[in-house]
Amino acid sequence: MQQKPLTIVPVSLHSAPSTDLPAPSLTSSGSCFVKSGSVEVTFQNGVEERLIQIVMRELINR
Structure with missing residues (x-):
């Protein structure tokens, strides 16, 4: 069974100062x-x- 190649998408997460976040x-x-x-x-x-x-x-969409 042939597998689809995975698409890896690089992301960057930056902290956002907020008192609303736990x-x-x-x-x-x-x-x-x-x-x-x-x-x-x-x-x-x-x-x-x-x-x-x-x-x-x-x-789910994979």
């Missing part, structure tokens, strides 16, 4: 781990929900 918890071990085929993604506590939704949409 501070990530450094003492908590909570995280979300998603594995789909050969792709593994880990989200730590404090990540914005919209970023999780974007990544999940991309995984």
Whole structure:
């Protein structure tokens, strides 16, 4: 079975000073781990929900 080549898109994340964002918890071990085929993604506590939704949409469309 032939696999599609993966497209890797480089991104840069820059912190934006805002009091509206929750501070990530450094003492908590909570995280979300998603594995789909050969792709593994880990989200730590404090990540914005919209970023999780974007990544999940991309995984579904593969």
